[in-house]
Amino acid sequence: DAGVIQSPRHEVTEMGQEVTLRCKPISGHNSLFWYRQTMMRGLELLIYFNNNVPIDDSGMPEDRFSAKMPNASFSTLKIQPSEPRDSAVYFCASSERFLDNEQFFGPGTRLTVL
Amino acid sequence: QKEVEQNSGPLSVPEGAIASLNCTYSDRGSQSFFWYRQYSGKSPELIMSIYSNGDKEDGRFTAQLNKASQYVSLLIRDSQPSDSATYLCAVNTGRNTPLVFGKGTRLSVIA
Numbered sequence: 373d374a375g376v377i378q379s380p381r382h383e384v385t386e387m388g389q390e391v392t393l394r395c396k397p398i399s400g401h402n403s404l405f406w407y408r409q410t411m412m413r414g415l416e417l418l419i420y421f422n423n424n425v426p427i428d429d430s431g432m433p434e435d436r437f438s439a440k441m442p443n444a445s446f447s448t449l450k451i452q453p454s455e456p457r458d459s460a461v462y463f464c465a466s467s468e469r470f471l472d473n474e475q476f477f478g479p480g481t482r483l484t485v486l
Numbered sequence: 487q488k489e490v491e492q493n494s495g496p497l498s499v500p501e502g503a504i505a506s507l508n509c510t511y512s513d514r515g516s517q518s519f520f521w522y523r524q525y526s527g528k529s530p531e532l533i534m535s536i537y538s539n540g541d542k543e544d545g546r547f548t549a550q551l552n553k554a555s556q557y558v559s560l561l562i563r564d565s566q567p568s569d570s571a572t573y574l575c576a577v578n579t580g581r582n583t584p585l586v587f588g589k590g591t592r593l594s595v596i597a
Contacts, residue, residue, distance in 0.1 A: 405584060414589030415530070415574065428583070463529055473520055473578055473585060477529035 376478035378464050384484045390452040393481045397466030406449050407463040422470045454485045490577050492588035501597050505562040509575030509588055517580035519558045524572045565595045
Protein backbone atom coordinates (compact mmCIF):
# COMPACT_ATOMS: atom_id res chain seq x y z
CA ASP A 373 0.00 0.00 0.00
CA ALA A 374 1.27 3.49 -0.84
CA GLY A 375 0.29 5.01 2.50
CA VAL A 376 -1.19 8.46 2.89
CA ILE A 377 -0.13 10.71 0.04
CA GLN A 378 0.18 14.47 0.37
CA SER A 379 1.05 17.13 -2.14
CA PRO A 380 2.88 19.34 -2.50
CA ARG A 381 5.65 18.38 -0.08
CA HIS A 382 6.88 21.95 0.09
CA GLU A 383 5.06 25.18 -0.68
CA VAL A 384 6.45 28.67 -0.57
CA THR A 385 4.03 31.47 -1.25
CA GLU A 386 3.53 35.14 -0.60
CA MET A 387 1.15 36.62 1.90
CA GLY A 388 -2.32 37.00 0.48
CA GLN A 389 -2.07 34.12 -1.96
CA GLU A 390 -4.37 31.12 -1.94
CA VAL A 391 -2.82 27.83 -0.88
CA THR A 392 -4.33 24.39 -1.53
CA LEU A 393 -2.97 21.29 0.16
CA ARG A 394 -4.00 17.87 -1.06
CA CYS A 395 -4.33 14.48 0.56
CA LYS A 396 -5.10 10.96 -0.58
CA PRO A 397 -5.87 8.65 2.37
CA ILE A 398 -5.08 4.96 2.51
CA SER A 399 -7.57 3.02 0.44
CA GLY A 400 -10.36 1.62 2.62
CA HIS A 401 -9.80 4.06 5.46
CA ASN A 402 -12.97 5.81 6.50
CA SER A 403 -11.65 8.67 8.60
CA LEU A 404 -9.37 11.52 7.61
CA PHE A 405 -7.69 14.13 9.77
CA TRP A 406 -5.90 17.39 9.01
CA TYR A 407 -3.26 18.58 11.49
CA ARG A 408 -0.92 21.55 11.71
CA GLN A 409 2.41 21.28 13.53
CA THR A 410 4.62 24.10 14.79
CA MET A 411 7.32 24.21 17.42
CA MET A 412 5.27 26.55 19.57
CA ARG A 413 1.89 24.84 19.42
CA GLY A 414 2.78 21.25 18.67
CA LEU A 415 0.40 19.06 16.69
CA GLU A 416 -3.01 20.70 16.36
CA LEU A 417 -6.07 18.94 14.97
CA LEU A 418 -7.77 21.23 12.48
CA ILE A 419 -10.66 19.16 11.14
CA TYR A 420 -11.67 15.55 10.68
CA PHE A 421 -14.00 13.64 8.39
CA ASN A 422 -15.79 10.33 8.63
CA ASN A 423 -17.11 8.74 5.44
CA ASN A 424 -16.36 12.02 3.65
CA VAL A 425 -18.50 14.06 6.05
CA PRO A 426 -16.88 16.76 8.20
CA ILE A 427 -17.43 15.86 11.83
CA ASP A 428 -15.69 18.63 13.74
CA ASP A 429 -13.97 21.71 12.34
CA SER A 430 -13.60 23.52 15.66
CA GLY A 431 -9.83 23.35 15.31
CA MET A 432 -9.80 25.43 12.15
CA PRO A 433 -8.17 28.65 13.31
CA GLU A 434 -10.03 31.15 11.14
CA ASP A 435 -12.49 31.45 8.33
CA ARG A 436 -9.53 31.72 5.99
CA PHE A 437 -9.17 27.96 6.39
CA SER A 438 -11.51 25.52 4.68
CA ALA A 439 -11.43 21.79 3.96
CA LYS A 440 -13.35 19.49 1.68
CA MET A 441 -13.55 15.79 1.05
CA PRO A 442 -15.47 15.29 -2.19
CA ASN A 443 -14.88 11.52 -2.23
CA ALA A 444 -13.28 8.75 -0.22
CA SER A 445 -9.91 9.12 -1.89
CA PHE A 446 -9.29 12.85 -1.87
CA SER A 447 -9.31 15.81 0.48
CA THR A 448 -8.12 19.40 0.28
CA LEU A 449 -7.21 22.02 2.84
CA LYS A 450 -7.36 25.56 1.52
CA ILE A 451 -6.04 28.78 3.03
CA GLN A 452 -7.27 31.97 1.45
CA PRO A 453 -5.72 34.47 1.93
CA SER A 454 -2.55 33.05 3.46
CA GLU A 455 -0.59 34.87 6.16
CA PRO A 456 2.97 34.41 7.48
CA ARG A 457 1.62 32.95 10.74
CA ASP A 458 0.16 30.07 8.72
CA SER A 459 3.69 28.80 8.10
CA ALA A 460 3.84 25.27 9.51
CA VAL A 461 3.91 21.63 8.55
CA TYR A 462 0.46 20.37 7.64
CA PHE A 463 -0.18 16.65 8.07
CA CYS A 464 -3.01 14.56 6.77
CA ALA A 465 -3.75 11.28 8.54
CA SER A 466 -6.25 8.51 8.02
CA SER A 467 -7.62 5.65 10.06
CA GLU A 468 -9.53 2.53 9.10
CA ARG A 469 -12.48 3.16 11.35
CA PHE A 470 -13.90 6.26 12.92
CA LEU A 471 -11.88 7.21 15.99
CA ASP A 472 -9.46 4.30 15.61
CA ASN A 473 -6.49 4.99 17.80
CA GLU A 474 -3.91 4.22 15.15
CA GLN A 475 -3.76 7.04 12.70
CA PHE A 476 -1.46 6.75 9.71
CA PHE A 477 0.17 10.03 8.85
CA GLY A 478 1.21 11.32 5.48
CA PRO A 479 4.66 12.87 4.92
CA GLY A 480 3.33 16.38 5.47
CA THR A 481 3.42 19.62 3.52
CA ARG A 482 5.87 22.26 4.73
CA LEU A 483 4.22 25.61 4.07
CA THR A 484 6.14 28.86 4.16
CA VAL A 485 4.24 32.11 3.71
CA LEU A 486 6.50 35.09 3.09
CA GLN B 487 -9.73 21.03 24.77
CA LYS B 488 -8.35 18.35 27.06
CA GLU B 489 -4.72 18.81 27.92
CA VAL B 490 -1.86 16.41 27.52
CA GLU B 491 1.39 17.69 28.99
CA GLN B 492 4.92 16.66 28.16
CA ASN B 493 8.31 18.15 28.94
CA SER B 494 9.59 19.48 25.62
CA GLY B 495 13.19 18.55 26.38
CA PRO B 496 15.61 17.99 24.91
CA LEU B 497 16.27 14.94 27.00
CA SER B 498 19.83 13.79 26.46
CA VAL B 499 20.95 10.30 27.48
CA PRO B 500 24.13 8.36 26.72
CA GLU B 501 23.98 5.34 24.45
CA GLY B 502 23.01 2.23 26.39
CA ALA B 503 21.20 4.12 29.15
CA ILE B 504 17.50 4.08 29.97
CA ALA B 505 15.50 7.00 28.59
CA SER B 506 12.38 7.92 30.55
CA LEU B 507 9.70 10.00 28.87
CA ASN B 508 6.76 11.28 30.87
CA CYS B 509 3.26 12.50 30.11
CA THR B 510 0.38 13.74 32.25
CA TYR B 511 -3.20 14.24 31.19
CA SER B 512 -6.05 16.24 32.62
CA ASP B 513 -9.15 14.21 31.72
CA ARG B 514 -9.62 11.63 34.44
CA GLY B 515 -12.01 9.69 32.20
CA SER B 516 -9.33 9.00 29.59
CA GLN B 517 -9.31 5.39 28.54
CA SER B 518 -6.37 4.64 26.28
CA PHE B 519 -2.92 6.00 25.77
CA PHE B 520 -0.41 5.96 22.95
CA TRP B 521 3.14 6.86 22.14
CA TYR B 522 4.05 8.09 18.68
CA ARG B 523 7.61 8.57 17.50
CA GLN B 524 8.50 11.35 15.08
CA TYR B 525 11.93 11.54 13.50
CA SER B 526 13.13 14.98 12.44
CA GLY B 527 11.47 16.00 9.20
CA LYS B 528 9.21 12.94 9.21
CA SER B 529 5.66 12.17 10.26
CA PRO B 530 4.52 10.58 13.54
CA GLU B 531 4.19 6.81 13.74
CA LEU B 532 2.55 4.73 16.46
CA ILE B 533 5.00 2.67 18.54
CA MET B 534 3.17 1.74 21.75
CA SER B 535 -0.31 1.62 23.21
CA ILE B 536 -1.50 0.94 26.77
CA TYR B 537 -5.01 0.58 28.10
CA SER B 538 -4.78 -0.59 31.72
CA ASN B 539 -2.76 0.32 34.77
CA GLY B 540 0.69 -1.18 35.01
CA ASP B 541 3.47 -1.92 32.56
CA LYS B 542 3.43 -3.09 28.98
CA GLU B 543 6.66 -4.24 27.39
CA ASP B 544 7.54 -4.47 23.71
CA GLY B 545 11.19 -5.16 23.02
CA ARG B 546 13.27 -2.33 24.43
CA PHE B 547 10.17 -0.21 25.04
CA THR B 548 8.01 -0.25 28.17
CA ALA B 549 4.90 1.85 28.60
CA GLN B 550 3.71 2.52 32.14
CA LEU B 551 0.25 3.78 33.10
CA ASN B 552 -1.04 5.09 36.42
CA LYS B 553 -4.61 6.29 36.00
CA ALA B 554 -4.94 7.42 39.61
CA SER B 555 -2.06 9.83 39.10
CA GLN B 556 -3.07 10.55 35.48
CA TYR B 557 0.40 9.71 34.36
CA VAL B 558 1.82 7.66 31.52
CA SER B 559 5.46 7.09 30.70
CA LEU B 560 7.65 5.44 28.11
CA LEU B 561 10.92 3.79 29.04
CA ILE B 562 13.49 2.96 26.38
CA ARG B 563 16.13 0.51 27.54
CA ASP B 564 19.59 0.27 25.99
CA SER B 565 18.99 3.56 24.17
CA GLN B 566 20.51 3.81 20.71
CA PRO B 567 21.35 6.89 18.64
CA SER B 568 18.62 5.72 16.26
CA ASP B 569 16.10 6.34 19.07
CA SER B 570 16.80 10.07 18.81
CA ALA B 571 13.45 11.57 17.86
CA THR B 572 10.49 13.44 19.29
CA TYR B 573 8.06 11.25 21.23
CA LEU B 574 4.43 12.31 21.24
CA CYS B 575 2.03 11.17 23.93
CA ALA B 576 -1.57 10.81 22.74
CA VAL B 577 -4.70 10.22 24.79
CA ASN B 578 -8.13 8.91 23.87
CA THR B 579 -10.56 10.54 26.29
CA GLY B 580 -13.28 8.06 25.41
CA ARG B 581 -15.72 10.83 24.70
CA ASN B 582 -16.18 10.05 21.01
CA THR B 583 -13.45 12.46 20.02
CA PRO B 584 -10.13 11.86 18.29
CA LEU B 585 -6.80 11.51 20.01
CA VAL B 586 -5.38 14.48 21.90
CA PHE B 587 -1.66 14.84 21.35
CA GLY B 588 0.95 16.35 23.64
CA LYS B 589 3.58 18.65 22.18
CA GLY B 590 6.21 15.96 22.40
CA THR B 591 9.54 15.39 24.10
CA ARG B 592 12.69 15.56 22.03
CA LEU B 593 15.09 12.73 22.90
CA SER B 594 18.75 12.80 21.97
CA VAL B 595 20.83 9.66 22.48
CA ILE B 596 24.51 10.49 22.54
CA ALA B 597 26.94 7.89 21.16
